[in-house]
Amino acid sequence: MQPTKSRAGTGLSGNPTSAALALILFASPIFAQLTTEQKQANLASFETVWTTIRDKHWQTNPGGLDWQAIHAEYRPRIEAAASTEAARAIMREMIGRLKQTHFAIFPAAVYQVLDADGSGDGWPGFDARVLDGRVIVTDVYHPQFSAMFGANAGVDASIIKPGWEILQVNGVDLAPVVAKLKADPAIHELQLERSVAARLSGQMGAVRSMIFADQNNARVRLDVKLLPPRGEFSGFGNLPPQPVWFESKKLGNTGYIRFNIFLDLVRVMQEFGDAVQQCAHCDGMVIDLRGNPGGIGAMAMGMAGWLVKQSGERLGVMYMRGATLNFFINPRVEAFEGPVAVLVDGSSASTSEIFAGGLKDLGRARIFGTRTAAAALPSVITRLPNGDGFQYAVANYISQGGKPLEGNGVVPDVEVKLTREALLAGHDTVVDAALDWIRKQKVSQ
């Protein structure tokens, strides 16, 4: 049965998660008075967060910090916190001291809103990325396109094309917003893309008034009705359900696989396997992980098994407190043996990086695109006594090449950037580069 929930915590271009979070944050009362029970719940939540990191961080001195001293510093501040929002901010500041990704606290309201019927999950029906400081439509999802617009839009909706620039959303110019975010050294590409995606998203059925610059740089105003998210909702334990979609097709005689997140394990693994087997005689395989924020780490191992024939290989090693785990590859009998290209960008994170980095290090795949997000710490999400969600990293991960992905990311073998001009001409420069390489492999054979 398909859950009727929403999602939080991870995101990508076109992912309304950030929008949901933003909506909730702005909707929350700022100075709500705490009852004794709420105060106790916040204290208990603080202790849970602090103790969890003390006991489960892969380093006995988490982040190189004196964790006991951290407790002494922050506990009095939590005791004095006047609201749950203030307590949450203090806890976020505390985990921020680790300077590591995959430590986060989601407001309880995220879960409450997620229980309502899908609020905040609407998306505009197209993906957009920040290219050279401008927000550019990179992909349009056609099947639902005609339903996107109000009856009186006055403009033929199908004219929107990849390469159009989004100049304004609900009266806000995007260029200054992007410039401000890019100027902040604390904001990485992944967060920048999520922030932009949040502005394009919102409640399903809501209308976003957008101004585009078309292929001739003419201004086009459209009222975009937000659609139900693409894909099927799938959860994983305490991770709120997220929409998951998977697509595979042939580009000439090359297989092309793309999916938005490593989740919905049973379905996505099945579809991945089917796609590989249907392409047994393809010239090559392109796996597009651009915008993919990661998900279930073990799926990277499983997918690699469809691409690696050799037994005894691994993608990398995960180091936890008390355990060291190989991300080993179990080769499938039907594994694809031709050239494999993996496409990545700054929004490819976590499991995407484990997959791309491991296959690169093994020499099994050639990586195209731009450097990944460098955010690859395996983490779990649990609920706190005050109802908030708490994500914490439990391990460090070293790719097979010997380098941690955290802070480094995966550097492509072939750096290729998307450009507005190519998109307007109907080309995806990164896909083109990968296809060109696969063609050359065939010729050289």
Add this chain to the structure above:
Amino acid sequence: MTLLTRLTVLGALAAAFAWAQPLPKAETILDRYIEVTGGKAAYQKHTHETMTGTISFPAQGLGGKLTRYATAPDKEYSALELGPIGKIETGFTNGVAWEKSSILGPRVKTGDERDQAAREALFDSQVEWRKIFPKAETIGSESVNGEDCYKVLLTPATGKPETRFYSKKSGLLLKTTTTAVSPMGEIAVEVEVSDYKNFDGILFPTQSKSKMGAQQMNILITGMSFDQPAAAGTFDLPPEIKTLIDKAGGK
């Protein structure tokens, strides 16, 4: 020397004597476990076993159900249905240890991992512990959740040793520590068991809490029945496993 001093010295000597009491032999502890949980005859009465239960990973909010079929002397099949992770099947038949999952697909276990599976598949593993562990020694005493236990180190012919903690008072097994072996590496595992219940003359722990690194896993046994043979084909090797074996054999 005052009387008080003499008594103190005497007390200290008695305490030292108590400390110096030799620990019981491992075989005594292990055989006592068989007796207190039903006796050899009760164990050997059965040739089939079906177990059902639930499994949960509290930190991740994941849960599912567990089914295990076993038949004498050494066939075993387990299925773990874990919600969003899907079904994970394992088995041991005719010397072949295997696993099949939605994530990794089919694989045949080898080396220490295969040997570990073989030991776990042995139907009379409690009664026939001497066949599994050529070396067993009591290495000390330790408290498990406030209960004094004998600590017994069991070393198999191949593979990783395990340490078991038996209650001095009841003779029941309360904890096991060992190293789980898989292609992902070696993971230290600590399993605490409790809530022994009688199933057709055998006391069996119905709850376990396991720690594997930062992971915690709980199992609750909800049903245990004997002597009803598993459905025909339950222990057959899945076709995908046969294909792997054929491939490895060059067929």
